[in-house]
Amino acid sequence: MRRLVSGLFLLMVFAVLWLSCGKQKTSAFQIPVEYHTLNNGLKVVLSPDHTAPIVTVAVYYNIGFRIEPKDRTGFAHLFEHMMFQGSTNLGKMEFIRLVQSNGGVLNGSTRFDFTNYFEILPENKLETALWAEADRMRGLNITEENLKNQQGVVINEVKVNVLNQPYGGFPWLDMPQYANQNWYNSHNFYGDLKDIEAATLQDVKDFFHTYYAPNNAVVTIVGDIEPETALQMVTKYFGDIPSVPQPQKPDISEPRQEEAKRFTKDDPLANRPALAFSYHVPPKNTPEYYAMGLLDQILLQGNDSRLYQELVQNKGLTGSVNGGINMLGNMFDYNGPMLWTGYLFFDNNVSPDTIMHDVDQVIEQLRTQKIDKATLERAKVKMRASLYQTLGELYGFGRADLMACFALFDNNPGEINNLEKQFRAVTPELILKTAREYLRSTNQTVLVIEPKPASQS
Amino acid sequence: MKNVKVFHIFLSLIFFSSLLFSQKETPPEGSQPKNFVLPAQKTFTLNNGLQVTMVPYGTLPMVTVRCILRAGNLNEPADEVWVADLTDDLLKEGTTSRSAEDIAREAANMGGAVDVSTGSDQSWVGGEVLNEFGPKYIALLADVIQNPSFPETAFERLRKDFLRNLSIAKTRPQSLAMEKFNQVLYGNHPYGHVFPTAEMLQGYTIEQVKSFYDQNIGAQRTHIYVVGKFDEEAMGNAIHDNFDNWKKGPEPLIDIPKPQSKRAVYIIDRPDAPQSTIYMGVPVVDPSSPDYIPLQVTNTLLGGAFSSRITANIREEKGYTYSPRSSISTHYRNAYWAEVADVGTDVTGASLKEIFKEIHGLQNEAPSQKELTGIQNYMAGTFVLRNSAPTGIIGQLSFIDLHGLDTNYLNDYVNNLYQVKPEDVQRIAQTYFVDNEMTIVIVGDRKKITKQVKPFGKIIM
Numbered sequence: 062m063r064r065l066v067s068g069l070f071l072l073m074v075f076a077v078l079w080l081s082c083g084k085q086k087t088s089a090f091q092i093p094v095e096y097h098t099l100n101n102g103l104k105v106v107l108s109p110d111h112t113a114p115i116v117t118v119a120v121y122y123n124i125g126f127r128i129e130p131k132d133r134t135g136f137a138h139l140f141e142h143m144m145f146q147g148s149t150n151l152g153k154m155e156f157i158r159l160v161q162s163n164g165g166v167l168n169g170s171t172r173f174d175f176t177n178y179f180e181i182l183p184e185n186k187l188e189t190a191l192w193a194e195a196d197r198m199r200g201l202n203i204t205e206e207n208l209k210n211q212q213g214v215v216i217n218e219v220k221v222n223v224l225n226q227p228y229g230g231f232p233w234l235d236m237p238q239y240a241n242q243n244w245y246n247s248h249n250f251y252g253d254l255k256d257i258e259a260a261t262l263q264d265v266k267d268f269f270h271t272y273y274a275p276n277n278a279v280v281t282i283v284g285d286i287e288p289e290t291a292l293q294m295v296t297k298y299f300g301d302i303p304s305v306p307q308p309q310k311p312d313i314s315e316p317r318q319e320e321a322k323r324f325t326k327d328d329p330l331a332n333r334p335a336l337a338f339s340y341h342v343p344p345k346n347t348p349e350y351y352a353m354g355l356l357d358q359i360l361l362q363g364n365d366s367r368l369y370q371e372l373v374q375n376k377g378l379t380g381s382v383n384g385g386i387n388m389l390g391n392m393f394d395y396n397g398p399m400l401w402t403g404y405l406f407f408d409n410n411v412s413p414d415t416i417m418h419d420v421d422q423v424i425e426q427l428r429t430q431k432i433d434k435a436t437l438e439r440a441k442v443k444m445r446a447s448l449y450q451t452l453g454e455l456y457g458f459g460r461a462d463l464m465a466c467f468a469l470f471d472n473n474p475g476e477i478n479n480l481e482k483q484f485r486a487v488t489p490e491l492i493l494k495t496a497r498e499y500l501r502s503t504n505q506t507v508l509v510i511e512p513k514p515a516s517q518s
Numbered sequence: 519m520k521n522v523k524v525f526h527i528f529l530s531l532i533f534f535s536s537l538l539f540s541q542k543e544t545p546p547e548g549s550q551p552k553n554f555v556l557p558a559q560k561t562f563t564l565n566n567g568l569q570v571t572m573v574p575y576g577t578l579p580m581v582t583v584r585c586i587l588r589a590g591n592l593n594e595p596a597d598e599v600w601v602a603d604l605t606d607d608l609l610k611e612g613t614t615s616r617s618a619e620d621i622a623r624e625a626a627n628m629g630g631a632v633d634v635s636t637g638s639d640q641s642w643v644g645g646e647v648l649n650e651f652g653p654k655y656i657a658l659l660a661d662v663i664q665n666p667s668f669p670e671t672a673f674e675r676l677r678k679d680f681l682r683n684l685s686i687a688k689t690r691p692q693s694l695a696m697e698k699f700n701q702v703l704y705g706n707h708p709y710g711h712v713f714p715t716a717e718m719l720q721g722y723t724i725e726q727v728k729s730f731y732d733q734n735i736g737a738q739r740t741h742i743y744v745v746g747k748f749d750e751e752a753m754g755n756a757i758h759d760n761f762d763n764w765k766k767g768p769e770p771l772i773d774i775p776k777p778q779s780k781r782a783v784y785i786i787d788r789p790d791a792p793q794s795t796i797y798m799g800v801p802v803v804d805p806s807s808p809d810y811i812p813l814q815v816t817n818t819l820l821g822g823a824f825s826s827r828i829t830a831n832i833r834e835e836k837g838y839t840y841s842p843r844s845s846i847s848t849h850y851r852n853a854y855w856a857e858v859a860d861v862g863t864d865v866t867g868a869s870l871k872e873i874f875k876e877i878h879g880l881q882n883e884a885p886s887q888k889e890l891t892g893i894q895n896y897m898a899g900t901f902v903l904r905n906s907a908p909t910g911i912i913g914q915l916s917f918i919d920l921h922g923l924d925t926n927y928l929n930d931y932v933n934n935l936y937q938v939k940p941e942d943v944q945r946i947a948q949t950y951f952v953d954n955e956m957t958i959v960i961v962g963d964r965k966k967i968t969k970q971v972k973p974f975g976k977i978i979m
Binding site: 090110112113114115149150151153154157158159161162163164165166167181182183184185186187188189192193196209210211212213214215217218220221222224225226227285330331332333363364365369370373374377379380406407408439442443445446447449450452453456 | 542543545546547548549550551552553554575576577578579580610618619621622623625626627628629630631646647648674675676678679682683685686688689690691788791792793795823824825830833834835836837838839840841860861862891892893895896898899900902903905906907908
């Protein structure tokens with residue numbers, strides 16, 4: 062929070078959310094949502110919350126690392142860094158100083174299907190933040206020197222998060238590369254160091270002019286605001302930024318996986334093995350998708366979950382089992398094929414087969430027996446609490462994130478208030494149907510990390 | 519509660535010279551600030567000494583409960599490192615009337631979990647649940663804290679997990695650097711014992727855990743914080759019903775270390791490492807000192823914010839590193855300052871040079887009022903943020919509780935922040951960031967960095 066932790070460093074594991082306990086009296090917690098689209102195509106979402114005198118401004122661009130240029134892996138993320146390097150009216154470091162010296166914090170991150178930039182400031186500084194965000198949407202002013210500097214920073218970012226760490230990139234960066242077929246889903250999105258080094262100023266200009274247009278973005282404002290005034294400010298600063306025709310989106314679909322896959326990766330820095338298992342999840346916004354969210358709660362979330370109970374409590378094979386849908390966010394903030402992943406660390410005297418045997422057994426049960434009522438109800442309560450936690454996350458940023466994605470991907474930020482209904486509608490039959498198709502053994506990819514200590518000199 | 523005028527100073531905010539010299543647009547300043555009011559709190563003490571603080575906050579139908587225990591690694595005997603962690607983790611493994619699965623399931627039925635966290639001076643047990651279950655959650659936490667059954671099988675399982683966690687921690691350069699730094703500063707004091715040895719862990723018995731629990735956990739050392747949207751009377755009653763009869767237990771242990779720090783470079787070899795992990799710092803004053811807030815301001819300006827001098831230099835100018843940061847780590851009546859950065863192996867010496875250059879720069883010349891005001895505004899803003907979330911509010915309150923600070927510490931914080939003058943920052947840098955007391959720890963490729971770091975102090979392998 063204190064500094065700009067950019068991009069993939071920001072593994073915000075927002076657990077997911079939702080729903081109520083079936084017949085319960087509790088009406089869903091609703092948040093106010095106002096939605097507008099300016100003439101240039103910019104989407105604007107406003108959600109007042111007067112709890113504290115603060116405001117979150119979140120600008121999301123509909124461009125993530127999934128569809129970055131094929132010869133420039135890691136470019137979407139490198140580009141995110143460039144957005145802090147200078148714009149029409151703000152030189153290097155000035156954006157950051159402007160926000161911090163006005164009492165705010167800021168950050169940015171690059172995900173599968175969007176790149177976001179946000180500030181959280183005292184409410185009376187809303188206009189300052191909007192001016193600054195509009196300034197960099199209007200145009201960048203990047204020098205060769207600044208690009209070079211950020212190539213150095215990003216290469217150091219990859220080193221500290223991946224190359225100089227045991228289990229570096231496991232499983233969040235590794236697993237999509239093993240489980241997916243389509244290049245858009247399976248490339249190294251942190252980037253090969255060679256590609257990061259090869260990026261040019263022309264690449265930066267082209268990427269900006271293609272994707273960083275108002276009609277490819279949403280401005281979301283959450284906090285102590287008057288919506289009418291806020292909308293006037295957005296219109297004033299963003300209203301005359303010209304829209305740009307967007308290129309056709311490439312085909313990012315994944316074929317149905319028909320065979321179980323298993324991979325082993327040697328890790329010279331690790332001294333204990335680790336293991337991850339993934340399944341492709343149902344398409345977004347289908348009934349099965351919501352069922353999958355509850356299956357995640359049943360299997361993986363919390364110490365009451367079935368995999369924790371079996372692998373940790375009963376068998377003592379590991380200390381914890383972690384994971385979820387979308388390891389770089391939550392089950393709502395993406396727009397394309399996605400994986401549900403579980404992972405754990407274990408001991409050298411245990412075979413990965415022993416662990417996968419137990420995992421498969423726990424999962425197979427859900428494919429053959431209808432879920433009992435108490436377990437399903439508990440999953441729904443956990444979902445609901447988890448949603449509220451997301452809404453409260455990071456001073457309003459959590460709700461801004463969801464609304465921005467619903468606006469950007471579904472043109473409907475109000476979906477944030479419908480989720481409860483969607484999860485409540487999930488039946489034991491639907492859980493069974495979803496498990497049968499999506500938790501098939503042939504839809505599974507397993508990745509084992511084997512410690513291979515380098516010989517000491 | 520007293521109103522705190524946090525943002526008045528923002529009105530006179532000045533912008534950057536480069537903007538003034540060019541034809542560029544000036545950012546809009548924004549509107550009149552509102553007053554920030556710290557969330558009101560209600561505090562009471564049970565007959566056995568247990569303290570309770572309740573803070574109604576927010577609109578989400580959730581309540582956060584944390585039982586903060588004034589016990590942790592500080593209370594461990596020298597050869598029992600991590601026994602505090604084992605004890606706390608075992609609380610979740612069963613009570614005289616509930617199994618581990620019962621505990622997990624009951625908490626999940628309330629939309630939450632029972633989490634534990636062990637620190638050096640304080641530990642906590644608690645979590646966040648849907649507010650309609652608040653009183654039931656209090657009862658569950660009370661059982662977990664007061665009636666642990668310490669099952670032997672769970673103990674053996676956790677021992678294995680701890681051995682694995684230890685082994686993994688020892689392969690991370692950041693953990694190795696932090697351990698060495700604390701060893702150098704604190705020696706045989708418990709703060710110097712970051713990790714146990716595998717042999718120590720293998721030798722522990724359940725009796726040691728039980729004895730740690732008996733000697734360290736009790737009402738007098740416990741402070742329960744309740745924050746969120748909840749029924750005050752129902753929560754207060756639940757706390758009385760479930761904690762009134764708990765044993766008083768011991769008073770807090772006071773064991774203040776005398777940290778040592780002399781200029782030297784400790785190298786931990788990590789062959790072929792692409793980066794060097796730098797952990798360098800000195801002992802400083804603790805939060806009870808009048809110098810503490812000026813020290814915080816100095817730290818933020820020097821390395822504690824993205825716009826700080828060290829970060830602007832070694833990241834944004836030189837590209838040597840991704841996430842450099844400086845911070846002050848506090849214990850009861852003790853603290854140290856440290857700059858931590860993972861830098862490219864080939865620029866290890868160059869990074870040290872730039873870090874020292876920024877420290878010396880501050881010692882030789884007071885910062886401009888403009889730079890200082892920007893940092894003060896940032897700190898005033900993040901103070902409001904810290905007080906705008908349940909766990910942040912608990913963090914603030916338990917901080918002043920641990921350090922025995924006056925409750926006005928928080929009310930006066932922003933005013934005191936703005937009392938700091940440019941000369942104070944210079945004086946603080948001169949007084950505390952003393953060159954020949956700087957302990958420098960580097961985890962990196964010894965073959966490639968030894969020559970680079972030689973100019974920065976006696977090398978100790």
